[in-house]
Amino acid sequence: MSFDGLTAGAALLAENQPVHKAILTAVKNVEDNQNYVSVGYGGLPNLDGEVELDAAYMDGDTLGFGGVISVKDIKNPIEVAYDLSHYKRNCLLAGEGAMAYARQNGYELKNMLSEQSRSRYEESDKQVNAELLEAYGGHDTVCVIGKDQRGSMACGVSTSGLFLKRPGRVGDTPIIGSGLYADSEIGCAAATGVGEDIMKGCLSYSITGLMHQGVDVQTACVTTLDNHLNRLTRCGHNAGSISVIAMDQQGHIGAATNKAAFPFVVADENHVCHIYVAANEGGKNNIFRPNDIWLKNYTGD
Secondary structure (H helix, E strand, O other): HHHHHHHHHHHHHHOOOHHHHHHHHHHHHHHHOOOOOOOOOOOOOOOOOOEEEEEEEEEOOOOOEEEEEEEEEEEEEHHHHHOOOOOOOOOOEEHHHHHHHHHHOOEEEEEOOHHHHEEEEEEOOOOOOHHHOOOOOOOEEEEEEEEOOOOOEEEEEOOOOOOOOOOOOOOOOOOEEEEEEEEEOOEEEEEEHHHHHHHHHOOHHHHHHHHHHHOHHHHHHHHHHHHHHHHHHHHHOOOOOOEEEEEEEEOOEEEEEEOOOEEEEEEEEOOEEEEEEEEEEOOEEEEOOOHHHHHHHHHOO
């Protein structure tokens, strides 16, 4: 779902534009497309039938962090999150406070419940067991990590969260260190899946911490996820889906998942985008470039 947005963002980096412009462009492309089920317009409704959104942004140069939690009717939550990342205080706003800030500062408002998402809600069984909710399988949070020609790094994330979640429920996406973390001196990481399980391990900060210790980015992703899943198993918890991506300061990338397949997009040093797949087979992670047959058979976003 991020291919077109990442292509547009990579073109900005090729023009020596700052990383925040590339990230906002890529994330907004997904937020605006109602065909992407779990982000922005046309996102997954909560139990009351409302699209309730979370987004966050982190600047790796300043460690500035901004986020919005449980907001409605904000067309591009990532824009507000980026704006808030410039503040030292009041940078993470929730609910009506975040929405009031967006209105006062002229951000575009829109009813984010598309006909497609309304139909999905009306046709669903509302008698759900909240303890068994799972992340949308076709793809979940949009997570974008970037580095510009100045060496500045940043990360932006946006989601509508779990389908039929309780109103006000918050996952990992807008939580610094869990949904995302960025430090231009080390690298960045982001996570997607069942937020409650991701937050139990603060996975994005954990991955960045391993990179800071000199662990390569792919090993940092796999080790962090494996250790976390093993810890959850030891305490009797069967984890939901979790996938992570990361980039180190040199631009090397890594990814890991507990799913059979987690596709993601990478713009190479020539700013050309390629699709990769992280796959978990028998508890072992590997990354491959999918062929045309694999892509044709893929049914997710």
